[in-house]
Amino acid sequence: MNGLGIDRHGVGGLGTSRWLEAIWEPGARIYCLPGGLEMLDISGDGDARFIVADLGTGAAESAKIRVFKGGDQITEHSMIDPPCGVVGFYSENGEPQSALLAVGAGSSVYIYKNMRPHFKYCLPYMDAHPKEREIWHRAGLEEELNVLSLSDELELLLKELGAATISPRTLKFLGMDVSLRFSFAEQYRRIPLSKANAVTTIDTIRKDSWNDPASSCLLIGTESGEILVLDSRAFSVVDKLPLGWPPVSLLSTGLWAGDGHIIAIGRDGKLGSVRKGCALRLWDKLSAPAVALTTLAGDNAAVAAMDGTLVGFSKKGIKLWQLQLPGIALDLISLPVLQSGLSLLAVSVAGSGVLLYDGKFHVDSIKTAEPISAIKHGRMGQEERAMAMVTIGGGLNVKILKRTADFSVKASTNPTMNSNNNRFTIPKKTRLFVEQTIRERSEAAKIHNAFQSAFLRLRLTVARKAVEILATNQEFRPNPITLEASVLGLGPNYLIKILVTNISDGLSDTELFLVCRDENADIKPRVIDLPLLPSGIPIPVSVNATPRGKIPGKVHIMLCKMGKVKPIALTTVVLPVPEDDIEV
Amino acid sequence: MGLFDRLTGLLGLKKKEVNVLVIGLNNSGKSTVINHFKREDDRCIDIVPTVGFNVEKFAFKNVGFTAFDMSGHDRYRSLWEHYYKDCQGIIFIIDSSDKLRLVVAKEELDMLLQHPDVAGRKIPILFLANKMDLPDSLTTVKLASGLGLDRIQNKPWHIRATNAVTGEGLQPAIEWLTDQIRDIYINKR
């Protein structure tokens, strides 16, 4: 076991590195990109395996899924198409034996149970471009096929639309030698034209539980610009979230059954979030194509882009900070530090190894001999703090974060702080000292007043900040109660039906109540006290709403707790404009 | 201490009580080992992961052992050091099939050896290379060099391959520890 990383003090005694060198297999020959690594206890026996979506050598069918125990490969599974991503999930709450592995490749998602093929989900075909369909349709109707005119028409269309929107049949036809085109077209011209969709990325979102393990829905990003949400038991599509552009990386927060939302980045750097029943909210467009997307402390998100920028976004999509990495970013993951509750970012930078950040502050560097093309942190075997790194050259390095690792040293080791302190020690009896003493004596009252007013101002600022935090502070605990509201009726008298569900495992808080608010409508009753909510049973509540005018109103429904300023949950429904009463 | 007590003590006749710390990473087999030494009638049938620690008592060759079965889960490993001061022997168990975490076991051992309550004391350490029955387990020689046991100079130590499920290797191992403890603590008095 020779170290790839440079552990300067590793030989005798306790090293100062925060990492233990567990595995270095330079000849593992893994070819893998961000999103291609997973750690999963595939059989539920408590021993987690390391799973690699290996893109292979580029030769046909050399791509495979490889399963490692520690540094030793135990099985491999050939893939027809190179995999775009691999993700582990559970179909049942609290059942480690229900672990499944999903691999996105080509136009399918392959699902393995205990590493045996379990299910294959195929994306539906996309419609070909109408003009292209028309051309092939006409060719199919012709009695005698005119290959020359078909070739010309398709050639023109290719120039007009570009290869990206043209179906594979046309591309293959045009790429053929002219002499072979006739038999090819003859063979296919009467078959309806179709265009295969492709999986671009794959991820999961928790279904309805915060416990571990919890069942998750699969999220599939498609070339046609959608996110499909797949149920974890029947593998049927439960929802489609349109983006308008193919996502390359997804990140989910919250529960699908609750207020969960999905952050997506596109190939060109578009970044936005979607949630059930809502349209995409575009956050930003990055300056360069994105490399990877991951969670930042809290429900925030961090993105590394190809030009070496690392950007932090709040969960609302507001840019929190941006920093320039010392080189090109190759992968980015979040690195929860269990012992201190910190959530760090680990970013692989070409030429600098792996850099660790606490928010925008650099806290540690891991030097590597070769650049790291993919990283994964999690549980390997019995070890919960393993970080697996695959090098550009195909080597596998696993480091384990020490139990005693401390990342809270950034202030005390900052050298500029110390030099600052020194600068203020004024030698006695300099001209400055004398002047200062004279001034202090003559202007004592003024100095005192200036100090007092600055001090008061400081206290005021602190008090203001405290109030602000108290007023806006959110519960650390995720909200375990969901609201679902629907509008019934034709108007102008509507009935709003609200379903309040406690999705936690225990009873809900006491003293909860609902408040319905709309500027332009009369709502009765406006405030509804809620009973103690038992786990998992939706409680229906109805209110009457009558819009005052002809403006479509938005009704805000807030779940509040007695004595808390900020609502715990919020949902809105839109009251449609009422139809004019029809006189009979 | 009266003359008679001293005599019986010297002869090793009188039952002595000692504290032994049983440590090792989680899943290494600590609870299984201790269970093996307990009297037949109060053995546990199935062993669940230890939270915090369990205290077990058993006797071997006229030495009464109080074994502290420390949880090896990393959340609880920081508890170990509080028991170093009052123990007369340490059993350090390693899952010899867990190659990935050999470095973690070494790190914990290094911290143990450098702890002020252990560093200067002549305290016997018994290493059990457990799960020797598993196909990919490391030999005691490989484990000893992987853990750097040759660096231990001021303490008697011993390593032995064991199978805690069948009990294979445990008898001679605990015999060694008992003899060491008798030499260092009991016969000295």
Ligand SMILES: Nc1nc2c(ncn2[C@@H]2O[C@H](COP(=O)(O)OP(=O)(O)O)[C@@H](O)[C@H]2O)c(=O)[nH]1
């Ligand atoms: N094959 C094998 N399994 C063992 C051996 N010793 C313990 N085990 C198993 O390892 C697992 C963990 O044992 P346990 O005593 O709970 O470990 P602890 O966490 O160190 O207390 C249990 O499933 C034991 O049955 C052994 O020598 N060989």
Ligand SMILES: [Mg+2]
């Ligand atoms: Mg135990």
